[in-house]
Amino acid sequence: xxxxxxxxxxxxxxxxxxxxxxxxxxxxxxxxxxxxxxxxxxxxxxxxxxxxxxxxxxxxxxxxxxxxxxxxxxxxxxxxxxxxxxxxxxxxxxxxxxxxxxxxxxxxxxxxxxxxxxxxxxxxxxxxxxxxxxxxxxxxxxxxxxxxxxxxxxxxxxxxxxxxxxxxxxxxxxxxxxxxxxxxxxxxxxxxxxxxxxxxxxxxxxxxxxxxxxxxxxxxxxxxxxxxxxxxxxxxxxxxxxxxxxxxxxxxxxxxxxxxxxxxxxxxxxxxxxxxxxxxxxxxxxxxxxxxxxxxxxxxxxxxxxxxxxxxxxxxxxxxxxxxxxxxxxxxxxxxxxxxxxxxxxxxxxxxxxxxxxxxxxxxxxxxxxxxxxxxxxxxxxxxx
Amino acid sequence: xxxxxxxxxxxxxxxxxxxxxxxxxxxxxxxxxxxxxxxxxxxxxxxxxxxxxxxxxxxxxxxxxxxxxxxxxxxxxxxxxxxxxxxxxxxxxxxxxxxxxxxxxxxxxxxxxxxxxxxxxxxxxxxx
Numbered sequence: 001x002x003x004x005x006x007x008x009x010x011x012x013x014x015x016x017x018x019x020x021x022x023x024x025x026x027x028x029x030x031x032x033x034x035x036x037x038x039x040x041x042x043x044x045x046x047x048x049x050x051x052x053x054x055x056x057x058x059x060x061x062x063x064x065x066x067x068x069x070x071x072x073x074x075x076x077x078x079x080x081x082x083x084x085x086x087x088x089x090x091x092x093x094x095x096x097x098x099x100x101x102x103x104x105x106x107x108x109x110x111x112x113x114x115x116x117x118x119x120x121x122x123x124x125x126x127x128x129x130x131x132x133x134x135x136x137x138x139x140x141x142x143x144x145x146x147x148x149x150x151x152x153x154x155x156x157x158x159x160x161x162x163x164x165x166x167x168x169x170x171x172x173x174x175x176x177x178x179x180x181x182x183x184x185x186x187x188x189x190x191x192x193x194x195x196x197x198x199x200x201x202x203x204x205x206x207x208x209x210x211x212x213x214x215x216x217x218x219x220x221x222x223x224x225x226x227x228x229x230x231x232x233x234x235x236x237x238x239x240x241x242x243x244x245x246x247x248x249x250x251x252x253x254x255x256x257x258x259x260x261x262x263x264x265x266x267x268x269x270x271x272x273x274x275x276x277x278x279x280x281x282x283x284x285x286x287x288x289x290x291x292x293x294x295x296x297x298x299x300x301x302x303x304x305x306x307x308x309x310x311x312x313x314x315x316x317x318x319x320x321x322x323x324x325x326x327x328x329x330x331x332x333x334x335x336x337x338x339x340x341x342x343x344x345x346x347x348x349x350x351x352x353x354x355x356x357x358x359x360x361x362x363x364x365x366x367x368x369x370x371x372x373x374x375x376x377x378x379x380x381x382x383x384x385x
Numbered sequence: 386x387x388x389x390x391x392x393x394x395x396x397x398x399x400x401x402x403x404x405x406x407x408x409x410x411x412x413x414x415x416x417x418x419x420x421x422x423x424x425x426x427x428x429x430x431x432x433x434x435x436x437x438x439x440x441x442x443x444x445x446x447x448x449x450x451x452x453x454x455x456x457x458x459x460x461x462x463x464x465x466x467x468x469x470x471x472x473x474x475x476x477x478x479x480x481x482x483x484x485x486x487x488x489x490x491x492x493x494x495x496x497x498x499x500x501x502x503x504x505x506x507x508x509x510x511x512x513x
Contacts, residue, residue: 024418039476040447041422233421233447300425302445323447324424363443363450 012057013150013208017215021229029121031058033232040233044326047197047238048377050226051156053218054235056203057211060124061149062117062131068138069113071272076134077107078257078280080270084109089177089192092265093257094127099279100253101260103127104245106194108179116190116205118151120247134275150211154218154227155201155238157379162222163202167191171202185217196235198242198377237323240332243294243375249305249320250292250334256283259336261292261374290317291342294376295360297322297331298368303360309335310359310366316341319360325376332376333360333369345371386509387414389480393456393496394505400480401456401499403490408457411484412444412475415509420446423475426468428453428486433461435488437497442485444475455488457496463487 009032018025023034034055036043046052064073070082079092089108093101103123108116119127128144135142154163160171169182169191179192187210195201206214219227236246245251245260257266257280266280297303302322309317317337325332337345345358359366392400398416402409417423425445435441435455442453465484467474474483490496500508 024421035448036421039422041424237447300445301427301443302424302450304450324445 010058012055013211014055014057014152014215017212018055018229023229023231026232028232029058031121033058034229036231036233037229040231040237041326043228043230043234044237046226046228047156047199047230047234048327049157050228051154051158051162051201051222052197052228052230052234053215053222054153054155054230055211055215056151056153057149057208058121059151060117060119060121060127060144060146061151061205062119062124062128063143063145064115064117064131064135064140065113065143066138066140067113068135069115069140072131072135072138072140073107073115073117074270074272075138075274076131077105078266078274078276079107080267081107081109081115083270086111087178087180089179089194091177093251093262094130095257095276095280096253097276097279099256099276099283101247101251101255101257102130102253104247104251106192108190108192110179110190123247148208150206150208150214151203152206152211152215152218153195153201153203154222155195155197155230156199156227158222158225158227159199159201162218162225162227166217166221174202184214187214189214196242196244197238198244198375199238199379236321237326240321240323240334241325241327241375241377243334243377245292245334246321250336255336256280258283258288259290259292288339290336291339292320292374293335293337293342293345294372294374295319295322295333295335295358295369296328296372296376297333297360298370299362300331301362301365301367302331303333303335303362303367303369307363308361309337309341309369310361311338311341311344312357313359313366315361327377332372334374335360342371386418387480388502388506388509390502392480392502393499394502394508395454395456395499396508397452397454399454399456401496403457403496406490407462408459408488408490408496409484410456410486410488411479412453413505414479416451417476417479417483420444420449420451422447423472426453426472426475426485428464428468429461431461431463435459435461453485456499457488458491459488460491461486462489
């Protein structure tokens with residue numbers, strides 16, 4: 001289990017560094033995490049224009065190893081990890097038998113018989129126990145190794161230039177969604193070109209005792225380039241602008257990957273059974289129950305999680321995430337709306353017709369909103385593929 | 386966190402300076418730190434009557450929205466004209482250029498329930 005004492009949040013190996021930096025700390029998913037260091041807007045903008053440094057050590061690391069590891073994961077997840085070659089990473093999900101999402105994950109294939117499953121902090125225990133149950137009968141060991149890993153992310157257009165001189169890995173050769181073993185600042189790491197910000201960037205898995213050394217080395221190397229430490233507040237607005245779902249907001253046990261517009265992660269054509277196959281096959285064929293859309297507020301009041309979306313004054317959906325967008329300068333949101341509303345407003349957006357029928361109920365007052373294609377933000381910098 | 390000695394405070398993390406029957410109102414340093422970057426402040430227009438303890442506006446920050454409560458009975462005579470263009474003043478100078486409203490205190494109203502700097506400091510310590 002990952003939360004031995006609910007009253008006392010767990011600390012990451014970088015807690016002393018955050019406190020030294022004067023971070024506002026917050027409890028998140030049972031962990032004491034930096035919410036912001038100074039201004040979360042400035043941190044957000046630094047990631048868009050230069051780079052940001054994130055402590056993601058709260059994320060769950062679950063190792064699946066053994067001759068039957070690939071087959072166990074093919075059965076446990078909606079993707080097909082057995083088709084990955086070692087060194088590749090993939091975004092996937094673990095679903096319940098009814099097709100509801102238990103968590104969204106990144107799976108790294110580290111070797112023929114070894115995978116690293118990275119789960120959301122709040123779901124690590126659920127994922128760990130589901131994997132154990134589903135691996136039953138396969139020759140595979142499931143180990144929650146969250147305490148054995150620190151995870152540092154460096155994200156932004158300057159990330160590669162800052163990290164490059166500190167690592168023995170040739171970053172030019174590191175494709176998006178791949179991982180490599182090597183060193184950073186002399187310490188052993190697993191480096192992956194992945195992220196949750198909409199920018200190019202890297203995630204570095206290290207031993208907990210090496211995290212502070214790596215963090216300080218990256219901070220020093222990046223200071224001149226504008227690298228700043230960035231907290232959870234900036235991480236949330238960055239992923240929202242990038243149209244990336246957050247478990248508990250856009251994803252949950254009552255949503256399927258298809259609801260979230262992520263049906264592509266469900267590999268219905270893979271051989272063999274997997275948990276959720278029947279329900280997901282049906283969901284793939286059925287007309288959508290609801291559609292995840294982007295909204296742009298017509299006022300400065302912010303649509304937030306749980307606020308009703310209105311069509312002609314009648315509830316037609318719910319905001320899942322919302323925040324003032326530092327890049328766009330207006331409040332933005334993601335919301336689930338009825339398919340008919342998504343179709344009508346989508347057509348209106350294309351013809352330039354006004355969408356005055358769409359609104360968000362912000363604390364009792366209907367505020368105008370319009371559809372905005374997802375993602376809100378798309379980086380222009382080239383990234384290696 | 387700073388709590389100037391010359392101001393009064395409310396349990397809703399606002400500060401008040403009453404001078405010549407006019408109350409200047411803003412949010413405290415503690416409040417702005419807790420909110421994070423302020424992106425929008427909504428306050429009533431001059432001429433609006435306000436009642437002590439009743440919500441009269443809201444502060445939007447990246448992570449949350451909070452109600453503003455009037456610390457006194459009276460009538461709004463001025464809203465800070467700079468805040469609309471630069472709501473970040475609430476973060477950078479909460480007791481100065483980040484002030485929000487000036488309220489003419491009603492003649493028969495004796496401002497009640499305001500906290501001294503010591504009382505307010507104690508309140509924020511309890512919240513920690």
